[in-house]
Amino acid sequence: MDPLLALSAGAQGLGRDEISSRTPEENTLKNAEVHELSFVPLPVNGEFELDLHRPYIDxxxxxxxxxxxxxxxxxxxDCWFESGSMPFAASHFPFEKKDWFKNHFPGDFVAEYIAQTRTWFYYMHAVAGMLFGSVPFRNVVTTGTILAEDGQKMSKSKGNFPNPALIFDRYGVDALRFYLLGSQVMKSEDLNFSEKGVKDVANKVASRAENVLAFYELYPAKEAMKDGEAPASSHVLDRWIVAKLSALVGDVSSAMDAYELDRAVRPIATFIDDLSTWYVRRSRGRFKREEKGGARETLRYALVELSKLCAPFMPFLAEDIYIRAGGRGESVHLAEWPACADRSTSSFLRQFFGVSDGASVLSDMETVREIVSRALLARAKAGIKVRQPLETLAVKREEARIQAQAELLELIKDEINVKNVVFGAPIQEEMELDTRISEALKKEGQFREVVRAVQDLRKENNFTPDTLAVLSVATDDAGIVFIKEHEAALKEATTLSAIECTDSAVGEKIIIDEFSFVLSLTP
Known part of the structure; x- marks a missing residue:
């Protein structure tokens, strides 16, 4: 197009179609012809700057x-009426997609910041009410305001906020996401942001889950199982963690159905703590044995199902767990949401384990853990290490259900490190420990201290659980007698191929009561 013609057309405010529809004569400028260009004045303010606001646009x-x-x-x-028309205008209703609109209106949920209650949310309700006699959405997720740690508004000028990039680098994006989703900001309340809160999530939730996963990789399941298929183990710890997982599925699912994201997040942290500090710790010995359908398969099942529950809240960690634990799908984010038929723990346990009262598995273990917690507190008050065995724990209550289950009794005895547990004891307090230490109990405690020292050496040397090592011990005659007396048990407990008594004083020195040892390990 002739540049002068384009200039003339632009001055008249003509569009492309209007220019192309004109006759050739109208679209031709003659040479040396005087042609007046009547420009539409551009709106400028008092400083002659382009300004499209009133009154200049007028x-x-x-x-x-x-x-x-x-x-x-x-x-x-009011421009908010335009925003309030979004529920139907976004699909160009009523000009098209009428059937689609009828099936998708009102929306399942809307999510926005708390200030939108008086603007966008209000106008959507007003417009939908006037046009359709309906609400525009069924549920709402409204967040509050994230403030500085001292309660002030975050401000660039004050610099009273942490650098998000540094938070990501230090703790990971999943930790920040989990922290915020589990906070009161998800209930439309203000949150004083705390970096310590993010750090706690990183350490107590994300890192703890990663540690459980790393432990599983040391003893991976041998049997290939479908996702969502619980192993048929009768061991009380396996039944308990599956019951806890089933309850977790119900808790998270019901909270998600109610759009209460903070309530959905919190039980996940509790479950990860239970999985790590109780199930894995109490099951370590079983992982070393080849048990079909036992601890290894149960832990794999728990990790894979846990990854599905974590996916909306910690997507990167969830994907890592799902892949490394052997999830069968392409991605955890494409997997089916875990669910029981009726989200009932009792029904679930009856289905998989034939337990008549599934809830009792959880309540019995809670009783066990309560007894253990109070007994360990009594140990601490008496100043006696847990590695030192004691003879008897006396419990005032009868606890008939616990007495009837040998596995639960063994859990209590192992965790507290006592030889016997007596229920219904005629004592003043709720429970009492016999703190008298016989010579035999003292020797057993000393043996456990040696085991702990050797295990620490294995860890320092980065030995895998199946690495056979040779232990060199430098000690006196009494120490040699002690080591020889416990040689077989020490080799089994610490995966040793041999124990050599030597005069060399190179290694880790430990003192246990009257014994002094210098220990070193070689593969």
């Missing part, structure tokens, strides 16, 4: 195809 007049003049309509409708 000076603009454009030519219309009808021959008239176009000017801004002075009456302006």
């Amino acid at each position: 000076r603009v007049a454009l030519s219309c195809a009808c021959g008239g003049v176009m000017r801004r309509i002075p009456e302006v409708f």
Whole structure:
């Protein structure tokens, strides 16, 4: 197009279609012809800067195809009505997609910041009510305001906020996401942001889950199982963690159905703690044995199902767990959400284990853990290490259900490190420990201290659990007698191929009561 013609057409406010529809004579400028260009004045403010606001825009007049003049309509409708029309205008209803709109209106949920309650949310309700006699959405997720740690508004000028990039680098994006989703900000309340809170999530939730996963990789399951298929183990710890997982599925699912994200997040942290500090710790010995359908398969099942529950809240950690624990799908984010038929723990346990009262598995273990917690507190008050065996724990209550289950009794004895547990004892306190230490109990405690020292050496040397090592011990005659007396048990407990008594004093020195040892390990 002739540049002068384009200039003339632009000055008249003509569009492309209007220019192309004109006759050749109208689209031709003759040489040396004087041609007046009547430019539409651009709106400028007092500084002669382009300004499209009132009152400057009111000076603009454009030519219309009808021959008239176009000017801004002075009456302006509140722009929030346009935003409030989103539920139907986004699909271009009523001009098209009428059937689609009928099946998708009102929306399942809307999510926005708390200030939108008086603007966007309000106008959506007003418009939908006037046009359809309906609400525009069924559920709402409204967040509060994230403030600085001292309660002040975060501000660039004050610099009273942490660098998000540094938070990501230090703790990971999943930790920050989990921290915020589990906070009161998800209930429309203000949150004083705390970096320590993010750090706690990173250490107590994310890192703890990663540690459980790393432990599983040392003893991976041998049997290939489908996702969602619980192993048929009768061991009380396996039944308990599956019951806890089933309850977790119900808790998280019901909270998600109610759009209460903070309530959905919190039980996940509790489950990870139970999985790590109780199930894995109490099951370590079983992982070394080849048990079909036992601890290894149960832990794999728990990790894979846990990854599905974590996916909306910690997507990167969830994907890592799902892949490394042997999830059968392409991605955890494409997997089916875990669910029981009726989300009932009792029904679930009856289905998989034939337990008549599934809830009792959870309540019995809670009783066991309560007894253990109080007994360990009594140990601490008496100043006696847990590695030192004691003879008897006396419990005032009868606890008939616990007495009837040998596995639970063994859990209590192993965790507290006592030889016997007596229920219904005629004592004043709720429970009492016999703190008298016989010579035999003292020797057993000393043996456990040696085992702990050797295990620490294995860890320092980065030995895997199946690495056979040779232990060199430098000690006196009494120490040699002690080591020889416990040689077989020490080799089994610490995966040793041999124990050599030597005069060399190179290694880790430990003192246990009257014994002094210098220990070193070689593969």
